[in-house]
Amino acid sequence: MKNKSILISGLLALTVSFAAAAPVAAQDVASLHPAYATTMDLTSIPVGHAEFCERRPYDCQPMAPTAPVSLTDALWAELQDVNNHYNTTITAMSDQDLYGVPEFWTLPTSGYGDCEDISLAKRAALIERGWSPANLLISVVMQPNGEGHAVLMVRTDRGDLVLDNQEGLIKIWTDTPYTFLKRQSQAHAGQWVDILDGRDNVVTATAAY
Template identity: 40%
Template sequence: MKKVVFAAIVSAVAMFGSVDMAFANRPTQIVVQERVSSRGPESFQVFCAINPRECQPGGDAKIALDDDVMRLLTRVNSRVNRAIRPRLDSPLAQVWRVNPSVGDCKSYVVSKRHELIRAGLSPSALRIAYVKTRDGQSHAVLVVKTHNGDLTLDNLTGEIRLFRQTGYRLVGMSGSDPRRWG
């Protein structure tokens, strides 16, 4: 029952766009850090229940990194970063959306994952990570597992970097099955 009520609230916020504009000055990070269980944050679990095709695993857990893949990652990272106007979700409801016109870091992450899967990358190599930035802010990024290291696609920068070079502290990350977190 609790999950049904939560899903209804999240759906209503997504449908009617009632986002608190007072938080627009910090548009790229998470206002409220959710607890990350073995199934991910509750808001992500709701996203997967509503959008099960977006949460499917499959393919290799790591991909081979070559020039074509790097160009694809750069193109998708840049396109999604430009396409979504940054705006935080309400602290009362954290919402994950694929390709919205406005959204916070969570929507950037699932949009990039969606586009990369559509372009042929293995879903199991595309991981969602909850992190803390250097200044302690909660944030979400997409981590691409490659044989050459874990690359980070981030809406705070256009540069794709190895995760260990971001300065972020990992809070939780999805596994090869995005519905399983560690």
């Protein structure tokens, strides 16, 4: 409860900072405020996601542009519920141990899955609850130890929030320990864009990504 209060206070502070800034068009806020990740040009699709799209092309279609989610108390509770459910019911296990291959993205139906699978499950659950797919973007990051990882980035009016199977608390992307490399395009679920993360110098990423 204490952590929830701290996060909500931080999110409210971001809203105040938006209001205090010089007037800009609503669609420009996300590109100007550091609570939102800056994206660049189209980039390579993670191998596992490309194969996932071949198996499930209906999950990798163009998406209509949409404003960030207006994060009401009810939607905030919904986000927490989905994040907690999959973090506690899916046991983390590598693709090599599960499927005998280095990389295999899929929805976790057996109670086991890796970070990509859990992120896909959270995304699918939120879409089923009526959230716009264009605001639910699988993102590839680099951990402090140099290993690759995947999280779900949710675009809201309080900033880009991160749902992470390694962290129970939902955080703004800049408050995570990761270097963000790329994410799904907001315009097409089967395309990816680079993320400009100026906090760290990215030298390399895991080959699977």
